[in-house]
Structures are given as C-alpha cells and as structure tokens.
Amino acid sequence: MTEESVLDLIEFSNSYNALKEIVIKQLLALVTECDKLKSKSENKPFYQLNLLDIVHTEEPHTSKFLASILNYSENGKYIILESFIDKFLYLAGLDKSSVVDPIIAAEKSHVDVRVLDKNFAIIIENKLMNAPFQRNQLGRYIEETHKLGYSYDKIYLVILPQYFNPDLINNIRVSAWKCPSDGLSSSNDNRACAYLDKYNCWCDENDHLPCEGCKDFRPSFKNRTVAIHSQLSDWLYEIEQIIEPKQTILRSAIIQFADFTKGLYDLRINNIFMDIQKLIKETMFPEDATTLTKWDILYEKVKELSEIQSAVSAMKLQLSKDLIDEWYHELKPEFDLLQREVQKSFGININGVLVGCWSGYNNGGSPYWGFYCENKGREDQQAMVRKILEECDIKSDKSSPNFICWDSTRHGVEKCRMFYNAAKRLGYI
Numbered sequence: 536m537t538e539e540s541v542l543d544l545i546e547f548s549n550s551y552n553a554l555k556e557i558v559i560k561q562l563l564a565l566v567t568e569c570d571k572l573k574s575k576s577e578n579k580p581f582y583q584l585n586l587l588d589i590v591h592t593e594e595p596h597t598s599k600f601l602a603s604i605l606n607y608s609e610n611g612k613y614i615i616l617e618s619f620i621d622k623f624l625y626l627a628g629l630d631k632s633s634v635v636d637p638i639i640a641a642e643k644s645h646v647d648v649r650v651l652d653k654n655f656a657i658i659i660e661n662k663l664m665n666a667p668f669q670r671n672q673l674g675r676y677i678e679e680t681h682k683l684g685y686s687y688d689k690i691y692l693v694i695l696p697q698y699f700n701p702d703l704i705n706n707i708r709v710s711a712w713k714c715p716s717d718g719l720s721s722s723n724d725n726r727a728c729a730y731l732d733k734y735n736c737w738c739d740e741n742d743h744l745p746c747e748g749c750k751d752f753r754p755s756f757k758n759r760t761v762a763i764h765s766q767l768s769d770w771l772y773e774i775e776q777i778i779e780p781k782q783t784i785l786r787s788a789i790i791q792f793a794d795f796t797k798g799l800y801d802l803r804i805n806n807i808f809m810d811i812q813k814l815i816k817e818t819m820f821p822e823d824a825t826t827l828t829k830w831d832i833l834y835e836k837v838k839e840l841s842e843i844q845s846a847v848s849a850m851k852l853q854l855s856k857d858l859i860d861e862w863y864h865e866l867k868p869e870f871d872l873l874q875r876e877v878q879k880s881f882g883i884n885i886n887g888v889l890v891g892c893w894s895g896y897n898n899g900g901s902p903y904w905g906f907y908c909e910n911k912g913r914e915d916q917q918a919m920v921r922k923i924l925e926e927c928d929i930k931s932d933k934s935s936p937n938f939i940c941w942d943s944t945r946h947g948v949e950k951c952r953m954f955y956n957a958a959k960r961l962g963y964i
Contacts, residue, residue, distance in 0.1 A: 587795040594664040595642050600792050601659065602641035602648045607785060613637060615774050616650065622770050627759050629655055629691050646676050656685045658692050663799050665697040668707055670723060670736045674714030677752050682719070692760040697799055699764045704757060710736030712753035713746065768797045851900035858902050859894045862947040870955055882907070883955060885963050888916050888939065890954050892947040904950045905941030912939050919963060926957035
C-alpha cells in the first residue's frame with residue numbers, strides 16, 4: 536500500500552467519524568424536540584389519576600374487584616356476569632341463560648374468583664400480576680369444585696394472564712393441571728409429588744413415578760378453558776355503558792379497573808406518538824421518498840439510536856458507580872462501621888445482614904439500597920429487617936435469593952442514614 540493510499544484511508548476515516556458525529560447530534564436534537572412535544576402537544580395523554588395505581592394494588596385486590604363487579608345485579612338479573620359468560624365462555628359451551636342464583640366469591644379456599652350456580656361453576660385464575668402457577672394449582676381447584684357437587688363437564692376455567700400467549704393453555708406447566716391423591720388433604724410442601732420448591736413437581740422433571748396416581752385435567756378441560764388478555768379491559772369499558780347512570784361509584788370503579796388492567800398489559804393509550812411520528816416524517820423523510828427508502832432510513836436510524844442507547848447506558852452505570860462512592864464518603868464520618876467495595880457497594884453488617892447500597896450493575900444501571908444476606912437469611916434476620924423497615928415507614932416487596940429486601944434509589948444517603956439510625960434505636964447496632 537502506498538503512502539498516498541494510507542493518507543486517503545485516514546482522510547476517509549476522519550470524514551466518516553465527523554459525519555457520524557453530525558448524525559448523532561441530529562438524532563439527539565430530534566429526541567429533544569420529541570421531549571418538548573410531551574408538554575405542549577394537543578394530543579398529550581390525559582392526567583393520570585388512577586386510585587388502583589396510587590394504593591399499590593396487589594393481585595388479591597384485583598380478584599376482589601372482579602368478583603364485586605360480577606356480583607352486580609339489576610332487578611334480580613346478574614347482567615354483568617351474563618355479559619362475561621356471553622363474551623368469553625359461550626364458545627366453551629356455557630350459555631348466559633344458565634345464570635340463576637350465583638354465589639360469587641374472591642379469595643375463598645385459595646381460589647382467586649369462583650362462581651357457583653345451580654348448574655355450573657366457573658373458576659377464575661388471576662395471573663394479572665404474572666405470578667407463576669404453583670404445583671397442582673388448577674388440578675386442586677377443579678377437584679375441590681367437583682367435591683362441592685359439580686360434575687367435571689359443568690366446571691369452566693378462566694385464566695387472566697399478564698402477557699399474551701396464543702398457546703398459553705399448552706404452555707402451563709404439566710403439574711399445574713394435575714391433582715394427586717393427597718392434593719386436597721396435604722399442604723403444597725408435604726405432597727408426595729413435591730419437588731424442589733412450591734412450583735415444581737416430579738412430573739415436571741420427566742420422572743412420573745410419584746405422580747402415577749395423579750388426575751390430569753388438561754385433556755378434558757382444554758376446550759372448557761379460556762384465557763383472557765386485553766379483551767378484559769375492552770369488555771370492562773363495554774359493560775360500564777350498560778349500567779344505569781345513577782350507579783356512579785360502580786361505573787367509576789369499572790373504568791378505573793379497566794384502565795389499571797390496560798396499564799398491566801402496557802396498553803394505555805398515549806397519543807403523543809402521533810406527534811412524534813409526524814416530527815420524524817417531517818425531519819427525516821425526503822418529500823419524494825418511496826416506502827422502501829423510508830424503511831431504509833428508519834432502519835439505519837434505529838441502528839444509530841441503538842449505539843447512542845448503549846453509550847448512554849454505559850454512562851448511566853458509571854454515574855451509578857460514582858454515586859456509590861460519593862454516598863459512602865458522605866456517610867462515613869457519621870458511621871464508623873461503614874465498609875465498602877470501591878465503585879460497587881457500601882454497607883454495615885448488622886446481625887449478619889449487610890445493609891447498604893449497590894451500584895446498578897444488576898439493576899439496569901440504577902443504584903439500589905438493600906438488605907443482603909445469602910438465601911434470604913434466617914428467620915430472626917428477616918424479622919430484624921421487617922422491624923427496621925417498619926421503623927422507617929418504608930415498604931418494598933422486592934426480594935431475591937440474596938436480598939431479604941431491596942429497591943432502586945436516587946437517595947442512597949438518606950435511605951441508609953434512616954436504616955442505620957433505626958437499627959440503633961432498635962438495639963441492633
């Protein structure tokens with residue numbers, strides 16, 4: 536290669552890098568313009584004030600909500616339950632005319648929602664919060680309902696998953712559909728087919744010996760099982776319209792529940808996208824561009840944005856590490872027992888539990904406070920953590936195999952100061 540060729544390559548490389556820098560600046564400018572739209576756009580979303588979001592609604596609450604809504608009647612007719620059956624269970628073989636005098640209850644005998652009428656029963660398994668199926672869960676509910684006097688062909692099953700899966704029924708773990716001989720008499724942990732934890736069964740591990748006597752309900756219930764995803768929100772909006780106008784509290788509850796489930800499904804409407812798409816079209820697409828040209832332009836921009844996102848994520852993680860060091864230096868003069876791993880974590884060992892903050896390496900770049908103890912700690916350690924959190928009036932349901940409790944934070948100094956002072960007041964330090 537000649538000296539002239541090398542110089543040409545260097546010049547080309549410099550030109551390419553300069554051009555790439557210009558493109559990145561243009562994309563960042565576009566992102567800034569998109570952000571401005573959120574505050575001034577006529578299409579910006581309505582102000583969000585959903586009580587179910589504010590009060591930290593959990594799965595049992597949603598079951599009670601649904602049961603209460605289904606319980607509504609006008610002039611002795613359960614119009615909402617009839618609508619539910621007509622919408623979701625008609626093709627499974629149940630007709631709304633079967634509704635006579637239903638008993639609808641939530642969280643009874645571990646069943647999320649159960650409808651018991653003269654000639655049929657409906658079991659509603661609520662997985663809106665994405666809880667996994669426990670061992671023998673569906674099988675036990677079916678068998679228990681059968682013991683109440685319902686023949687198997689008069690029992691219907693409804694599953695409410697958080698995520699859409701067109702083959703959900705076939706993808707549910709094998710053991711969830713089964714009921715062993717001791718399924719109704721023994722606790723989950725004490726069943727003969729129990730394996731590893733409260734979810735797995737020997738038949739899930741392809742070892743059927745302890746499960747040979749189990750009843751498998753999947754074959755017979757496959758056609759009487761219905762999975763309802765985003766249609767639930769759509770149906771809730773529909774039934775709100777058929778309820779008499781003076782039932783304002785009920786109608787408000789239904790609308791909020793519909794909006795809440797859309798939030799769980801990540802389907803809440805955000806019309807700001809219309810404005811962002813318009814801005815992209817006006818900024819990036821030439822007037823005479825073909826559809827294929829537009830697609831190519833977007834494809835390249837997505838790659839470039841991905842590079843920007845990777846760079847921002849790396850910067851975010853580094854800033855998270857820097858925050859850990861800054862928080863440590865701020866707290867160290869107050870707490871002599873404070874220890875640290877540079878750019879990684881700091882904390883005080885309290886009764887075998889490390890209480891402190893960690894950088895966001897395992898949390899999407901966001902730093903987090905936590906109570907670290909392998910295998911979630913002993914019972915006395917868990918009790919200590921609960922008392923410290925109660926003393927600080929902090930609630931968090933996040934845990935992992937090595938953390939009794941944890942949560943993301945942008946205020947590590949304040950959180951840890953609260954924990955350490957609470958531990959002192961309670962006599963743990």
